[in-house]
Amino acid sequence: MIQEVLVTTQNAEGVTHITPMGIHVIDDDFIILPFRPSTTLDNILQSKTAVINYCNDVRIFAGCLTGRRDWPLTATQKIKGHYLSAALAHREVELIRIEEDPTRPKLYCKTINLVNHSAFQGFNRAQFAVLEAAILVSRLKMLPIEKIEPEIAYLSIGLDKTAGDHEREAWGWLMTIIDQHKQQTVQS
Numbered sequence: 001m002i003q004e005v006l007v008t009t010q011n012a013e014g015v016t017h018i019t020p021m022g023i024h025v026i027d028d029d030f031i032i033l034p035f036r037p038s039t040t041l042d043n044i045l046q047s048k049t050a051v052i053n054y055c056n057d058v059r060i061f062a063g064c065l066t067g068r069r070d071w072p073l074t075a076t077q078k079i080k081g082h083y084l085s086a087a088l089a090h091r092e093v094e095l096i097r098i099e100e101d102p103t104r105p106k107l108y109c110k111t112i113n114l115v116n117h118s119a120f121q122g123f124n125r126a127q128f129a130v131l132e133a134a135i136l137v138s139r140l141k142m143l144p145i146e147k148i149e150p151e152i153a154y155l156s157i158g159l160d161k162t163a164g165d166h167e168r169e170a171w172g173w174l175m176t177i178i179d180q181h182k183q184q185t186v187q188s
């Protein structure tokens, strides 16, 4: 199974980097698969640790892809690092094995500490819509606009019916980026 989470990592200077990632869960292993080049990859190779944040504030997913990376952080307990203060739960992990790949290495991690902070609030279609739109934005340069437009039109149905303020705000940030991309595509 793949879970869409926010991964927080630290560089040698102690600066925390936040990024959305789809991590693979196989039995007790958590596999982080960053595409090169990646700050997350560099940080994990250097510190041998990472934090997996389970978060329903989709503004953080959309924010990381639209230049809004400054989200409140709290110090972790068993490893050096930070988790997102908004996380419903977080998992502190240690790197145990690397499967090398020139494009997308596999970083196998084991859990050192798992902490619950708040109850799961149930599924929400608008949150799903924001996640899918965020993935489209992360692939904007690789995808034709003819593929992006119908997907956004479909996702906006669930968004319109079920969004709260956070989801609407996150959606707005993503749509601005897609609109800018469309204008640049038309001009060039």
Ligand SMILES: Cc1cc2nc3c(=O)[nH]c(=O)nc-3n(C[C@H](O)[C@H](O)[C@H](O)COP(=O)(O)O)c2cc1C
Pocket: 004, 005, 018, 019, 020, 021, 022, 023, 033, 034, 035, 036, 037, 038, 039, 040, 041, 061, 065, 131, 134, 135, 138
């Ligand atoms: C829901 C979601 C899942 C993502 N999963 C991955 C992933 O598994 N690997 C990856 O390299 N990028 C993934 N991305 C894109 C990264 O978040 C983004 O490109 C980021 O800049 C990665 O580079 P960084 O490690 O330098 O921050 C995902 C984006 C979203 C919105």
